[in-house]
Amino acid sequence: MKGLLYKDFLVLRKSLWSMLLLVAIFCLIPSDSRFNLSLFFVVYTGLLPVSLLSFDERSHWDRLARMLPVTRRDIVRSKYVMGFFLTLGAGVLMTLGRTVFGGLSLPEAASLALGAAALGLVFQAVLYPFLFRLGVEKGRLAMGILVAVMVFLSLQVNILPGNRPSVGGDIPLTGNEPLFFAGAVVLVVVSVRVSEAMYAKRAS
């Protein structure tokens, strides 16, 4: 799997620099802004691994990968691993950025990042099985629907009565972010199994 991850890292290098830049810019947005940074974070980190699958599909890498000394399970899991670390990496950046430049306390920024990372993982966990079964081209429809649902839910969460006021124009803090994150990780584990089955079906 090392080789697959390294290949994905090389392919994503440029996108990773843009991600760093964008996170840096968004961290500087004033905290009374109505811009929902976490939503951006969720969608962006969720889209990076999708870009990877899209690059693979364009170069037909997948055809070759199935003949290399890796298992189908490795092929599927490498995308999840990459997605997980991208999400965590962006979370750390967001925490640091919003603490240093955004005027938030470290616990607030960390909780926000954890909540956003949980949403990012949920996004990936729901999307990947579709992409592994249908391919990126056909899976785009599922992705579009998922993004729309995420946006809608995010708006609902922000206006729900009784929620604590959002910090920095972001998703509201509930104090349960670690729990959300743990739940998201469990969902990812289930999603990996489903994707492996979907990919095996597609490869047959």
Added chain:
Amino acid sequence: MNAIECRDLTKVYDGFTLDRVTFSLPSGCILGLVGENGAGKSTTLALLMDAIGRDGGTVEVLGTDNRSPAFLRTRQEVGVVLDEACFPEMLTAREMGRVFARLYDRWDPACFDGYLARLGLDPEKKCKDLSRGTRMKLALAAALSHDAKLLLLDEATSGLDPMVRDELLEVLRDFTRDETRSVVLSSHIVSDLEKVCDYIAFLHKGRLVLFSEKDRLLEEYALVKLTAGQLEELDPAAVAGRRVGPYGAEALVRREKLPAGFVPERTTLEDVILFLAKEGDR
């Protein structure tokens, strides 16, 4: 030991069936897998590597059942070149080398650099900026740089100019100087196969019509020019294929069954394949 043992290999798609393909390739030999577009060559290669599911049959590659867990280890000893190279467009040859170094235990960077130099490849050029021929050279360099015992090449020479094709074939000849190494080269350019192959397998519409040593094939068959009347009188067992035109006929015949009085001409692999394919369609 046989490099490949393939028994009753079957794959069913909507509108196409690879039908009980059976053959064995001895180690140290080059097998040319020939057939028209859509005959099942790529499917056969993918099935050999268990890259797609099969509907029947058994496959052993380098002595290992390709469905067993041990086959993951065997894959380390198989080099693959597909018709499109399939390398990520944004990566350079050097970066692809680093990727393969993490995939193959016996990756040899010096060997890879040597092939890049020999084949005139710029290690810093991105794959998307390479011509198809250069991409195929790169794929071949990668397949040859991890001490593979078996090379599988799927239409690797198609669409390349004769100079590049000749260069690639020369590399293959060098590779099989070591008798533990074998090659399967699929192509519909029969002249390429005739130059380098020891064995020929002819797939036609999903069926293995022919599997034979190339030299034996060329000894066994001959071309005869004759009249349509003479063709009708020939023993059907002697005729493997026929072509009747307004000015006479031509037949692919089995030399040993050809009656005296006819002058057999030496045939080419291309003729044998074409005649057999047409006879199969009849």
